[in-house]
Amino acid sequence: MSSSETATTAESTTTGHDGAVRLEDVVHRYGRGGETVTAVGPVDLTVPAGEFLVLVGASGCGKSTLLRLIAGFERPTHGAVRVTGAQPRPGGAAGVVFQTPRLFPWRTVGGNVDLALRYAGVDHARWPEHRARLLARVGLEGTEKRRTWEISGGQQQRVAIARALAAEHPLLLLDEPFAALDALTRERLQEDVRRVATQTGRTTVFVTHSAEEAVFLGSRIVVLTKGPGTVALDLPIDLPRGDVDAEELRASREFAALRARVAHAVKTAAAA
Numbered sequence: 001m002s003s004s005e006t007a008t009t010a011e012s013t014t015t016g017h018d019g020a021v022r023l024e025d026v027v028h029r030y031g032r033g034g035e036t037v038t039a040v041g042p043v044d045l046t047v048p049a050g051e052f053l054v055l056v057g058a059s060g061c062g063k064s065t066l067l068r069l070i071a072g073f074e075r076p077t078h079g080a081v082r083v084t085g086a087q088p089r090p091g092g093a094a095g096v097v098f099q100t101p102r103l104f105p106w107r108t109v110g111g112n113v114d115l116a117l118r119y120a121g122v123d124h125a126r127w128p129e130h131r132a133r134l135l136a137r138v139g140l141e142g143t144e145k146r147r148t149w150e151i152s153g154g155q156q157q158r159v160a161i162a163r164a165l166a167a168e169h170p171l172l173l174l175d176e177p178f179a180a181l182d183a184l185t186r187e188r189l190q191e192d193v194r195r196v197a198t199q200t201g202r203t204t205v206f207v208t209h210s211a212e213e214a215v216f217l218g219s220r221i222v223v224l225t226k227g228p229g230t231v232a233l234d235l236p237i238d239l240p241r242g243d244v245d246a247e248e249l250r251a252s253r254e255f256a257a258l259r260a261r262v263a264h265a266v267k268t269a270a271a272a
């Protein structure tokens with residue numbers, strides 16, 4: 001964890017609310033002196049409230065760095081990041097889901113969700129109701145008394161998503177959350193996340209390598225160039241959202257065309 005990741009000072013400099021997330025001329029470099037790596041930039045990007053933005057690109061192009069900047073775990077070397085008008089700080093406006101679930105093994109499934117409710121400042125008397133609703137939202141009804149090692153990897157990742165939803169942050173950030181899961185579980189969780197995002201209307205930024213995953217989930221896809229990542233393609237996705245048959249959607253001609261387009265853009269951007 002970097003020192004900026006542990007920063008806790010809240011900052012409330014507001015610069016307007018022209019987007020849930022706003023990146024202005026953002027460049028981020030790691031390291032100091034002679035040994036620096038420019039990971040991203042320059043990037044200008046506005047994510048309107050309610051959008052489901054997917055960041056796609058080859059390994060090392062800076063996807064996670066962009067997400068960490070939006071989460072407030074890093075401060076940009078140059079430019080500005082604003083989340084609902086303010087400089088982001090860890091635990092501020094965003095719920096974050098990582099590649100691995102990072103659950104507390106000494107707590108039950110319900111206990112892990114309760115911890116998030118406590119951090120969110122939810123009144124203790126209302127925990128059971130919130131816990132049940134959150135677990136139902138990710139398809140984990142009836143599992144609250146189970147230990148985290150008694151549930152599958154996919155179920156653990158569902159708990160992590162429920163936990164990230166607990167605080168009702170306006171923003172949900174997911175960094176390759178399904179990378180370690182088998183194909184079938186991954187598809188099911190994609191369907192869950194798509195449904196949850198549609199139901200809650202929450203602004204979402206999702207990082208993946210997969211063009212297929214990007215097209216299924218996103219209402220907009222941004223493909224990054226190879227590092228330092230800049231925007232190579234910014235593509236609105238006009239597939240039906242709401243109550244759709246996931247299998248039908250994945251099998252549609254429009255889906256195949258978009259997937260091919262994004263896959264091609266990722267390959268071209270990685271080779272440039």
Ligand SMILES: Nc1ncnc2c1ncn2[C@@H]1O[C@H](COP(=O)(O)OP(=O)(O)OP(=O)(O)O)[C@@H](O)[C@H]1O
Pocket residue numbers: 030031037038039057058059060061062063064065066209227
């Ligand atoms: N803490 C760090 N210190 C130094 N360099 C870093 C650090 N984190 C990332 N980098 C470098 O920054 C660049 C972008 O990394 P980042 O993890 O953001 O890419 P990514 O697109 O998410 O990669 P992947 O898809 O492999 O996870 C890479 O060159 C990486 O080596």
